[in-house]
Amino acid sequence: MSGPRSVVFLGPSLPLERARQLLPEAIFRPPARQSDVISAVRIDSPQVIGIIDGTFAQTLSVWHKEILYALQQGIHVFGAASMGALRAAECDVFGMVGIGEIYRAYRDGVLRDDDEVALMHASGEEGYRGLTEAMVNVRATIAAASAAGLFGEGEEQLVVSCAKAVHFTERSWEAIFRASRRAGLALGAETALRAFVGSGTVDVKGRDAAELLEHLAGLPAELPPAVPSEPLARSSVFVALYERDRRVKRPAGEVSLDAIARWAMLAAPGADDLLELAQLREVAAAFAAFLQLETTAEMVASEKSRFMARRRLRSEDDLARWLERNDLDESDFGELVRLLATGRRMRAWVAARRFKRQMARPLLDELRLAGRYPEVADEAAADEAALSGIEEEGGLSGGEPVGLTRRQLIAEQAAASSWLPDTSIDQWAIESGFEDAFDVYIEMLRHRALRSRQSSS
Numbered sequence: 001m002s003g004p005r006s007v008v009f010l011g012p013s014l015p016l017e018r019a020r021q022l023l024p025e026a027i028f029r030p031p032a033r034q035s036d037v038i039s040a041v042r043i044d045s046p047q048v049i050g051i052i053d054g055t056f057a058q059t060l061s062v063w064h065k066e067i068l069y070a071l072q073q074g075i076h077v078f079g080a081a082s083m084g085a086l087r088a089a090e091c092d093v094f095g096m097v098g099i100g101e102i103y104r105a106y107r108d109g110v111l112r113d114d115d116e117v118a119l120m121h122a123s124g125e126e127g128y129r130g131l132t133e134a135m136v137n138v139r140a141t142i143a144a145a146s147a148a149g150l151f152g153e154g155e156e157q158l159v160v161s162c163a164k165a166v167h168f169t170e171r172s173w174e175a176i177f178r179a180s181r182r183a184g185l186a187l188g189a190e191t192a193l194r195a196f197v198g199s200g201t202v203d204v205k206g207r208d209a210a211e212l213l214e215h216l217a218g219l220p221a222e223l224p225p226a227v228p229s230e231p232l233a234r235s236s237v238f239v240a241l242y243e244r245d246r247r248v249k250r251p252a253g254e255v256s257l258d259a260i261a262r263w264a265m266l267a268a269p270g271a272d273d274l275l276e277l278a279q280l281r282e283v284a285a286a287f288a289a290f291l292q293l294e295t296t297a298e299m300v301a302s303e304k305s306r307f308m309a310r311r312r313l314r315s316e317d318d319l320a321r322w323l324e325r326n327d328l329d330e331s332d333f334g335e336l337v338r339l340l341a342t343g344r345r346m347r348a349w350v351a352a353r354r355f356k357r358q359m360a361r362p363l364l365d366e367l368r369l370a371g372r373y374p375e376v377a378d379e380a381a382a383d384e385a386a387l388s389g390i391e392e393e394g395g396l397s398g399g400e401p402v403g404l405t406r407r408q409l410i411a412e413q414a415a416a417s418s419w420l421p422d423t424s425i426d427q428w429a430i431e432s433g434f435e436d437a438f439d440v441y442i443e444m445l446r447h448r449a450l451r452s453r454q455s456s457s
Helices: 016-022 038-045 064-073 083-094 099-106 135-147 155-165 175-182 187-198 204-217 236-245 257-267 271-291 299-308 316-323 331-350 360-371 374-393 404-416 424-430 437-456
Strands: 006-011 028-030 048-051 076-080 096-098 247-250 255-258
Touching: 006 204, 016 028, 016 204, 028 038, 038 048, 038 064, 038 247, 048 204, 048 255, 064 076, 064 083, 064 236, 076 083, 076 204, 083 096, 083 099, 096 099, 096 204, 096 299, 099 204, 135 155, 135 187, 135 204, 155 175, 155 316, 175 187, 236 257, 247 257, 255 257, 257 271, 271 424, 299 331, 316 331, 331 424, 360 374, 374 437, 404 437, 424 437
Parallel strands: 006 028, 006 048, 048 076, 076 096
Antiparallel strands: 247 255
């Protein structure tokens, strides 16, 4: 039986081939960088995330709040060996699970420094081959050499101190030998240690990495959701990470949300208008908060219904597919709908302070700014002239045509144009500047009469 769907961040701690033998069905990703964990939550939909390796100096490291976010989504997070051991020692109180000797040493305060597990390594194409030595492995190897009787009094600690003094980016065995020799290590001890290292070092990191994978392999396929001990506080820094740096999966590959936005600003049609509209929504939300205008659950539910109606989403399954195409989850969508509901609440507040039918000027100004006013004005004038002729001939009835329901009238108007109300006609009329629903029906009858005359001519 296969275990839970797992994503494991792995680099130099264990060869990929060995890792796949231990956990064949896992998704293996490169050493974790900042934003990698929150990206994997959506891209891979895992039940379990294992962090073994992560970046240290070359890029920003995986952030603690990413781990808390994954736990908040019900995903079990495990760590061992390297960056995973560090983060597990820091986040086990929140629900992350640490595995192995190195994790326990950090947890218990035996180890404190990041450089104990840090090292330089080759690229992924070269299998993340280690170019320097991790201090935890150096310590274990020197301890094994001491147990084998290679050192005299004080020599073990001398070599450990010299190794620790070498920066992790340069911590090779040759550098350790040079530093130890300068510090006074006897030639015989150096020669013995060289031979001991040449026959094989102690790989604590590899051992802990394998232990983590074996632990994941033994998990049941159906895991209950993880339950973090503390809720995630979404600071402004985390929100920026989530909304900007998080990556999503598109047909051509993974891309950050920030890269999509930057491309849109330079290459998408109508980018300036998109940016202005986005900013106006944010301004409306900020002003609503200033005015303390509440958005109730009923308003949000109504906005969701209107959102689905506008996009012809007839079921929750349709909505789920829309969310998938647009790289949103239910929580993101909830925030979007609440923003839309807040904007509508703000517009209602503004409309209440205007006289009836005063949406004409704002709407026409938007047409002018979009460069569409001359075209729309000319078409409206032409239709009005034709309608005047029809009315003079008595061809436009003030009432509803016999046998035609209001629902059918709406359907005809929607089929003939891009218009389709996403709420009741009564509500739509108020929001759009008409006197009332009857006023809307009269206008639709005029359009119907014009279409009838045009089709018969």
